[in-house]
Amino acid sequence: SQTIHQWPATLVQPVGSPLSLECTVEGTSNPNLYWYRQAAGRGLQLLFYSVGIGQISSEVPQNLSASRPQDRQFILSSKKLLLSDSGFYLCALQEVVNTGELFFGEGSRLTVL
Amino acid sequence: GQQVMQIPQYQHVQEGEDFTTYCNSSTTLSNIQWYKQRPGGHPVFLIQLVKSGEVKKQKRLTFQFGEAKKNSSLHITATQTTDVGTYFCAGRVEYGNKLVFGAGTILRVKS
Numbered sequence: 001s002q003t004i005h006q007w008p009a010t011l012v013q014p015v016g017s018p019l020s021l022e023c024t025v026e027g028t029s030n031p032n033l034y035w036y037r038q039a040a041g042r043g044l045q046l047l048f049y050s051v052g053i054g055q056i057s058s059e060v061p062q063n064l065s066a067s068r069p070q071d072r073q074f075i076l077s078s079k080k081l082l083l084s085d086s087g088f089y090l091c092a093l094q095e096v097v098n099t100g101e102l103f104f105g106e107g108s109r110l111t112v113l
Numbered sequence: 114g115q116q117v118m119q120i121p122q123y124q125h126v127q128e129g130e131d132f133t134t135y136c137n138s139s140t141t142l143s144n145i146q147w148y149k150q151r152p153g154g155h156p157v158f159l160i161q162l163v164k165s166g167e168v169k170k171q172k173r174l175t176f177q178f179g180e181a182k183k184n185s186s187l188h189i190t191a192t193q194t195t196d197v198g199t200y201f202c203a204g205r206v207e208y209g210n211k212l213v214f215g216a217g218t219i220l221r222v223k224s
Contacts, residue, residue, distance in 0.1 A: 036214075043119075043216035044156070044201065059211075090155055100205065101146060102212060104155040 002027040004105035006091050012111045019064075019078040021108045023091030026072065032094040033074040034102065035066055037087045044090070050074060086112045115140050117204045119215030127223050132189040134218035136202035143205050145178055145185045146212065151198045159187075192222050 003026045013019060025031060035047040046059045048066035056066050063082060067075045074091055088109050092102040116139040126132050136145065144163045148156040160169055162178035162185060169176045175188045185202055199219045203212040 041219070044203075044214040046211060046213070049211060100144070100212075101158040101161060102148075102156070102203075103158070107155050 002031070002093060002095065002103055004091055004093055004103060006089075006105035006108050008108060009106065010109045012113060013081050014113055015083055016080050019076070019081050019085070019110070021076040021089055021091075021110075023074040023076075023105055024072055025074075025093050028072075028093065028095055030071060033068065034092040034094070035074065035076050036090045036092060036104075038090060038107075039087045048076070081112045083112050086110055115204070115206055115213050117202060117213045117215040119202055119218055121218055122216065123219045123221075125221045125223065126192050128194060129191050132192050132196070132220055134187050134200050134202075134220075136185045136187075136204070136215050138183045138204045138213075140183070140206055142182050145182075145205070146203045147176060147185075147187055148201045148203060148214075149198050150201065150217070154198075156201060189220075192220070194222050194224050196220060197222050 005024045007022055032051050034049045036044045037047055038044050048056055048058055050056050050068045053068055053071055064078050088107050090107045091105040094102050118137045120135050144161055146161045147159040149159055150156040160176050165182050166180045167178040173190045177186045189196055197220055199217040201217045202215045205212050
């Protein structure tokens with residue numbers, strides 16, 4: 001079965017610092033991959049999704065970017081963090097051949113001070 | 114753009130009481146999914162509804178998809194403390210890859 005690894009699990013960063021969150025998946029090939037952000041006590045906001053290597057669709061214009069250098073690797077980055085970037089970042093995969101359900105990673109909790 | 118509204122935002126029930134959360138989309142959906150997120154955890158898939166008017170049950174949980182495929186509900190009968198968490202609906206428009214999530218309903222159960 002598929003597994004999703006996200007790291008780091010928790011991080012505290014100063015405003016203006018760079019960010020790199022990594023997501024890797026196993027047990028599947030050519031999945032659709034997603035980055036969601038969840039503010040405290042709020043819903044899930046879709047940030048980016050990717051249907052293949054090098055293919056990134058951005059949903060919300062902001063100071064974040066995403067890359068998919070390999071089929072099973074999805075990276076979320078920022079050059080300069082803002083206070084509003086704090087939140088719970090979730091990577092998810094969707095197997096193209098199944099019903100379309102999303103499998104979420106454990107998440108990365110980011111606090112920007 | 115597509116919007117998915119979910120109500121109520123928050124509900125606090127006594128153990129044994131029923132609970133319902135409602136989901137409404139601004140556009141017709143090809144399918145709708147429901148997820149549960151335990152406090153401090155990540156969302157976990159519960160079910161997917163595809164057909165107009167579809168009703169599915171999982172033990173004490175009943176899921177419905179509206180005839181117009183624009184609304185859905187999740188009903189929990191006789192809540193238990195293990196039901197606590199946030200319940201999200203997520204809708205997919207026809208011919209789309211994206212799931213748009215509702216804001217979620219936070220359920221708290223008093224024992």
